[in-house]
Amino acid sequence: MAKQKMKRNIFACLIVLLFLSGCWDSSDIEDMSFVIGFGFDSSENEETPIKHTTQIAVTKKKGEQAGAQQGKMYQDITVEGNSLHDILRSISLQLPYPVYTDHLASIVINQETAARYDLSILLDQILRDNVTRLSPVVVLSKQQASDVLGTNIEGEIPSSYIGNIFDNKTSTMKMLPPVRVGDIAANLSSHVSFVLPNVTKEKNTILVNGAGVIRGKDNKLVGYLTDDEVQGINWLTGKGMGGLLNFKDEKDNTIIYEVQHYKTKVEPLYKDGRLTFHVKVTSQGWISEDWSQSSNNLSERYIQKLEHLAEKKVVKLMEGTMKKLQNEYQSDVIEFHDSFRISYPRDYQEMKKDWDKYFADADVTYDAKIKIINTGDMVKD
């Protein structure tokens, strides 16, 4: 009897197993298209103002996916339309595998498109979507976004290439820290100005150069910053992760200071309707290249001279950037509003709305303190 009962139990267990294996939402990984890049361009056609490129990683073996060329690791699909979701769905008309945006790595927006359309509208679907994460980086592109995403880099997928370039933020000051979709979401909805890194396609590679200023008032691109001005931005925000400072001594010899560590403090002062910011930069670093023929590398006076020159250069960089931001673009992309909010919370409540205007009229003073703690392994005599 007991044996029979056990048999029955085992049988019941097996039956139950049949029901346990199912999942309503299961989808096989080989039947999915993993989207890793989005590109936004504008099109001339008024009915379909957005030209959108979807970059899909090729996960199939050669020959299995017809669209991909031999050896290419990705497939680009460009569709025009008037809504992003509509465009994404119309991809299903030409691709048998449903697109899946969980692994999106970067979003490339053509400069003209960014200047024409409110970014909060362009990115609305991405921010609303339940699958897309908030971690993809957003960049502007000089060329058409579809061209940039189509760059033929040996063994690389352009959109993850773009995402990975920003890992170099520790070695150069000419690159903005990566801007993720999540970062700009709040800026867009509360109309705060910000900067986006800019990428350019050059033959068989993509490079980051300069940045675009997005004005908070209308969330549109209003202007560009050069590499040098991006350096200024990094010094002003203190958000860079290190890099080089290239300056010259009085005989025009190039000297390179490698920033090991730096910190920026912004002290706002608001008195009688006059807004002043005092920017204090402190930095520590090494001299990593010195083209001068001087023989006194180790003397204290020489180091002090270099420190002084470096300080001057930093201030110059910051001033240059500031001038452009205040006069030309009138956009506070360096988060001075944050330090002001902390020091004058009540005044900020009233000034929040026209903050960019107050920012443009503010006086700024600079103070840089640079410390050279090492001149490298070389002693010249």
Added chain:
Amino acid sequence: MKMGTTRITTMQMITLLSSTLIAVGIFTLPRTLAIEVGTPDLWICILIGGIFGYLSALIMVSLSLRFNRLTFFEFNKLIVGKWVGTILSVCFIGYALLIGSFEIRSMGELTQFYLLEETPISVILISMYWVAMYLLVGGINPIARLIELLTPICIIIFILVFALGFKVFEFNNLRPLLGLGAAPVLKGLTPTFLTFSGLEFLLVFIAMMQNPKDAKKVAFFGLAIPVSIYLFAVVVITGGLSVERMKHQKWPTFALIQEYEYEGILFERFESLFLVVWLIQMFTTYVVCQYVAAKGVSTLTRISYKKANYILLAAVYIICLVPKDLNELEKMGTIIGWTSFVFSFIVPGLLLLIALVRRLKQDGETKDET
């Protein structure tokens, strides 16, 4: 099916209370607070809310302790008479059902949004109900044991997931302290207090404790755990996202977890881990609510506890499908919050007052089996 005793230990009681309090609030509170307060002082609201919660818990404790071994459903008759008492009990049952259905519906909506897009919501709900039912018919003991087992794991994972958020933490987002004075903080108190709905169940559970003398300890730790988790979460979310962004994100908690990625440790992304733990918390909250309601029904009527559970299951299922969309669901949450205020503050306060004036008290183990 009877397991062990019908008494619960102090430890079980603490975990039961704290996991009842950790519920959907962990998703909704940060945004509600950010909108109401608007300054980075949100975390102060949670502290003050916690203190208020503790005060009301103390009222409930002293009320419950006056009537040894009697649950709310039994002692309210002694205080305000049969009729009013019955009305109060019925309202309390309805309220427990309301919370239960609210939690389970929120659970279903979020699961559908983030995890199982294609699965019909009724399937998600019903599978949850079945598991809950299996646990519920066993009575208080298995429930308390399960919660005792799960809560420490959940707490550790909650803390881990939020602690990892320090990667994107910026201290400036938390400054300045009280920049606009204390007025905004006061505005945030109501939503905070409403998050702690579920505290009222102390009125039922203290009667089941092995050592009712520990009730004050239970109230303290049972509140301290959820308050510190909420506090920690809100601090990390504010620091990681800034108040401005919290206002614009439907579920800031999830946004924060999506914000960071780690390479090199077991997981790169932590959403799923967080959701799993959170689902467990929703489940326990629901089970506790349904238990209280079933207990109430079986005390008031001749229906047995087991049968009451099956009947209430239908009620909960219908109630939870009443809100047509997320906005209505949120409205339901607000209604629950206010009802909670009534049951955790006003009703116990009044009852205690009447009991004090009429010098009502019941000692001894006369009514052991509740």
